[in-house]
Amino acid sequence: MNAPPGLLAASWTIARKDLAIELRTRSAFLSVVVFTLLALVTFFFAWDPTAVSSTDLAPGVLWVTFTFAGLLGLHRSFGAEMQDRAIDALLVSPVDREAIYIGKAFANVVFVSAVLAVAIPAITIFYNLPIARTVAALAPIAFLAAIGLVAVGTLFSAMAVNTRMAELLLPMLSLPFFVPIVLPSAQASAQLLAGRPLAEAMPWLKLLVAFDIVFAVACAVAYPHTLEE
Amino acid sequence: MTNPAGAPVNRRPLFDVLFGASVLAVIGAVVRVVYFTPFEATQGPAQKIYYLHVPAALSAYLALIVAALGSLAYLWLKDERADRMAESGGEVALLFTTVVLITGPLWGKPIWGAWWTWDARITLTLFLWFVTLSYLVLRGAIDEPGMRARYSAVLAVLAALLIPFIHLSVYLFRTLHPMPIVLKPDKPSLPPEMLTTFTISVFAFLFFCSMLIRARYRLSTARASGGADA
Numbered sequence: 001m002n003a004p005p006g007l008l009a010a011s012w013t014i015a016r017k018d019l020a021i022e023l024r025t026r027s028a029f030l031s032v033v034v035f036t037l038l039a040l041v042t043f044f045f046a047w048d049p050t051a052v053s054s055t056d057l058a059p060g061v062l063w064v065t066f067t068f069a070g071l072l073g074l075h076r077s078f079g080a081e082m083q084d085r086a087i088d089a090l091l092v093s094p095v096d097r098e099a100i101y102i103g104k105a106f107a108n109v110v111f112v113s114a115v116l117a118v119a120i121p122a123i124t125i126f127y128n129l130p131i132a133r134t135v136a137a138l139a140p141i142a143f144l145a146a147i148g149l150v151a152v153g154t155l156f157s158a159m160a161v162n163t164r165m166a167e168l169l170l171p172m173l174s175l176p177f178f179v180p181i182v183l184p185s186a187q188a189s190a191q192l193l194a195g196r197p198l199a200e201a202m203p204w205l206k207l208l209v210a211f212d213i214v215f216a217v218a219c220a221v222a223y224p225h226t227l228e229e
Numbered sequence: 230m231t232n233p234a235g236a237p238v239n240r241r242p243l244f245d246v247l248f249g250a251s252v253l254a255v256i257g258a259v260v261r262v263v264y265f266t267p268f269e270a271t272q273g274p275a276q277k278i279y280y281l282h283v284p285a286a287l288s289a290y291l292a293l294i295v296a297a298l299g300s301l302a303y304l305w306l307k308d309e310r311a312d313r314m315a316e317s318g319g320e321v322a323l324l325f326t327t328v329v330l331i332t333g334p335l336w337g338k339p340i341w342g343a344w345w346t347w348d349a350r351i352t353l354t355l356f357l358w359f360v361t362l363s364y365l366v367l368r369g370a371i372d373e374p375g376m377r378a379r380y381s382a383v384l385a386v387l388a389a390l391l392i393p394f395i396h397l398s399v400y401l402f403r404t405l406h407p408m409p410i411v412l413k414p415d416k417p418s419l420p421p422e423m424l425t426t427f428t429i430s431v432f433a434f435l436f437f438c439s440m441l442i443r444a445r446y447r448l449s450t451a452r453a454s455g456g457a458d459a
Contacts, residue, residue: 152387159380163370172363173384176356180394183402203401211394218390222383225304228375 007102010095014103019110021080028076029114032069036119039065040126054127059189062123062138063182066116066145071171073111074153077104078161091227101154101223105216108150116142129193137192144205145185147212152177155219159226177215184208240451243444251440254433258284258426266426278336280426284434285328286354291438292322293357296364300385303378309453312378315385317445319364321438326358352399353392360388374453 005013022029043061044054081087090100120142124134153174160170184204191201262280269276296318302311333351334344345351364384371377419427 155383155387159367159383162376163367163380164372165370169367169370172366176359176363176395177387177391179356180391180398183398187402207394207397207401214390214394215387218387222387226379226383228379229307 004094007096007099010099011102011106014090014095014100015106015110018077018080018104018107022107022111028073029111032073032111032115033118035072036065036069036115037122039068040119040123044126055129055193056190058123058127058129058134059186059193061127062119062189063145063186066112066119066142066185067149067175067178067182068171069115069119070112070146070149070153071174073115074108074150074157074174075160075167075170077108077154078157079166082161097224097227098220101158101220104158105150105154105220108154109146112146112150113143116146133195134193138189141185141189141192141205141208144208144212145181148181148208148215149178151212151216151219155223155226158223180207180211184211240454241447243447243451248440248444251433251437255437258430258433261426261429266422267420269423272340275336275339278332280430281434282329282332282336283427284431285325285332287431288434288438289322289325289329289357291435292318292325292442293361294318295442296322296361296385297389300382300389303382304386309374309378310450312374312382313446313449313453314442315382316368316449317442319361319368319381319385320445321441323358323361323365324441325438326354326361329354330358347399347403349396349399349403352402353396356395357392360391364388 004010040061043065044057047057049057078087081090091097120135120138123129124131153170156170156173156177160166160173163169184207188201188204188208191204192198258280262277266277266280268274296315299311299313299315299318302308303315333354337346338344364381367384368377368381371380
């Protein structure tokens with residue numbers, strides 16, 4: 001009857017399925033947002049605000065929080081498929097296996113971006129940052145960071161859910177891979193928030209873009225290799 | 230594979246003459262370092278760590294290369310021998326990376342005045358250690374051999390891609406924030422006796438490292454063929 005869908009169409013269907021589940025339950029989104037807000041607020045009390053200016057503090061806090069919040073969201077990505085072995089139904093469906101990864105990753109980018117859409121205004125308010133400059137500096141970096149984080153995290157989420165101690169394994173596998181995301185993001189946003197010219201942050205941004213490209217491709221190619229032939 | 234109880238499996242010994250020879254080579258190198266190599270003029274005895282630190286680092290690289298190539302070969306050929314090679318390389322790499330991370334601060338404290346600095350190369354080594362450790366923990370967390378081999382091979386190949394990125398990040402980090410404490414002395418030319426000791430030490434370590442990987446590989450083979458708890 002129907003021909004199997006192409007790679008992009010199949011990916012889109014899978015992404016829509018994940019987003020529809022999330023939109024109807026909102027359980028993961030709300031808990032990750034609350035976690036993010038709590039972390040931003042808690043971090044503020046870990047430093048002496050008279051010794052470290054909040055402009056210096058904010059980028060580090062934001063990117064560390066983002067990493068952990070992202071991990072919480074990513075764990076759910078394949079964790080949800082473990083219920084009633086829904087993943088088996090996905091695997092036998094007539095789509096390329098890359099499509100499962102790409103669809104999941106796309107849904108995760110939307111999820112993580114939505115969390116950041118709350119986190120960036122929140123840190124601007126709580127840390128009294130200049131609004132226009134903060135949003136202009138952080139939004140593009142956030143987008144680049146989200147892609148890298150999701151590319152790696154989605155793959156590791158798929159692997160970790162099949163192991164013992166999945167919740168512990170995902171951060172352990174992912175965090176070393178997040179170093180080339182957190183370090184450039186934090187450094188570039190600190191420079192831009194401090195009013196430095198864009199050219200100074202460029203090496204960091206280039207590194208971030210390179211990471212995104214290399215790992216988006218590598219992880220999409222690697223995902224089918226994690227499955228049984 | 231069935232294995233009649235008690236019957237010897239066709240198993241090669243883990244520790245044989247070659248292994249013993251490699252242990253003797255390392256002991257010999259250490260004896261030469263301690264008793265037959267002069268002190269360096271400015272650093273004194275602390276400099277002798279160099280003869281262990283650098284060969285251990287080179288051995289760690291050798292083991293990591295074995296692990297990476299084994300993983301790549303597994304993804305390509307799906308041959309479990311490649312997976313065993315990767316496992317052996319990973320485990321031995323963890324040992325030598327640990328030696329590097331222990332001998333480094335021991336030298337750093339008297340010479341730099343600090344146990345630890347966030348120098349690019351040190352940070353990279355630390356992350357190599359983290360990644361190797363998580364590779365081995367991942368292996369331990371999966372029971373099904375096929376899945377274990379697939380997952381760990383994917384992780385190892387991605388880790389190999391990660392290394393240049395971490396290197397670039399920490400390098401940029403350090404260049405943008407230079408640390409006055411980093412005064413790593415260059416060693417463009419060692420005096421002849423020191424060079425000989427160093428060369429002996431490097432070869433002894435690489436020999437020992439290869440023999441450890443071989444023994445570990447044989448252990449994996451024995452376990453796989455049902456010889457279990459060797």
